Amino acid sequence: MDVRVRYAPSPTGLQHIGGVRTALFNYFFAKSQGGKFILRVEDTDQERYSDESLQDLYDTFKWLDIHWDEGPDVGGEFAPYVQSERQAIYQEYAQKLIDDGMAYYCYCSSERLQQLREQQVASKSSTQGYDRACRDLTAEQRAEYEKQGILPVIRLKVPEKGVTAFDDILLGTIKRQNSDISPDPVIMKSDGMPTYHLANVIDDHFMKITHILRAQEWIPSGPLHVIMYKAFGWEPPIYCHLPMVMGKDGQKLSKRHGSTSLRDFIKDGYLPEAIINYVTMVGWSYDDSREFFTKEDLEQLFSIEKINKAPGVFDYKKLQWFNGQYIRQKSDSQLAELVLPYLQDAGFVSNPTTDKQNQILFQLIPIVKERLRLLSDIVAVSEFLFKGPKEYEAELLIPKKKQASDAAAIIASLKSSILPIFDMSDSDAEAYIVEEISNQGFKTGDYLMVLRVALTGSTVSPPIVESIKIFGKEKSLAALDVAENKILSLI
């Protein structure tokens, strides 16, 4: 069988990480089977549609470097791939359902429906949903409503008796009493647009989709779709309902758990490699040990059988760990390029950069590379180089178990002994300073910590000898003067 799968997002918001994962599972499944991956834009909700969302969809997958074989932008045999451009088909098939007695017009107002729902909830009614008031309207009644100018919706006539079942590769057979299926859902809205249920069945059929991989939240509408396939006399595709992605508290992953839109992850400084790798590991595994996979690996190795059934909690910590791993795999020049926008946003360097700034960047990358988990971490670790030491208390200069006078002595020594290192290589500079320290009888740790605090205003920094050279002679001496004044005020 030639596998054909689709990702069918609705452009009503920014691409959610959960949606991205669904897309990835579809994509990897298609690739691993030598099949086709199709993008279909489900823009049937006129109210919530936005151009920005549509653009975000394209931006997201471009950033991930994931491409579809057929879609609105690349075309394909079954175009158009945008549902709003396929209205005629939906109209035709909705009409067919009506002609066959499988669907009917409904004139109920949304006010009445809402009231009905509220009552059902309040009374804890055992049946919840539409009361099928219009299911058996006579021609006269319909004519009366039409005369009032009410625009009807079309509802599917769900059988009241019997059972509907479908097979899921992962979950096995899923059975449901017809009486438990959502009573007569709307398949065509009063604005002439289809709802998801109708549109996806028709499109999946005509686009020859073979497998549907979608989130488990869709399970309840499975039987509904099967009823429609039967009504049309079509063969349903193979279903595979994917486990959902949850937040730490076990609820559906949402904004309050952290970033959820891919756009936010990008802004936070995640790499596409890390996102792709981590996100597919939530709900899928290869074996008992391997967990690093490139996109290309996954295109080969992905398999539906290894998908987990249980929902997975999205662990931001582990994602960060993956990200750090991938950052360390970058070459210095790649990383410089990746990190540059964050430096520019922080106002540390100009856009475009000057030669001098490039020079600093070039020296900076190797000493911060293994200190980054997110690209955006670059701002915190390099701030002192661009902005100077941050405000600090004089006490911070005093080494552990030492006096202010000890710190003063170190600073005095520092002011002269650092002078020669600006013309040396990093390793020479380090050797020189270490020897200076022992010659003068100081403790290396104490000595360098005083230097660190004076230069950065913090006890944490990248290697300080390398840092001081990037910082420059002028600024270093100025910082030492400031430190000296601070410490003298304590004596």
Added chain:
RNA sequence: GUCUCCUUCGUCUAGAGGUUAGGACUCCGGAUUUUCAUUCCGGCAACAGGGGUUCAAUUCCCCUAGGAGAUGCCA
């Protein structure tokens, strides 16, 4: 309320009748290191509960409990 799905360390997971229940993240130690980070070693930590089936259940079946999802003119 009803229906459906799910249930191995805190988290992601391996396991598919017989294992000291394995790995990873997190956390805690230790080593390396001028701090932090990296790296390397080590440690804590799990089969939801109860019944069956079986010589033998984490693994198969049933029940209970817990969790989630659906119940829209949203997808």
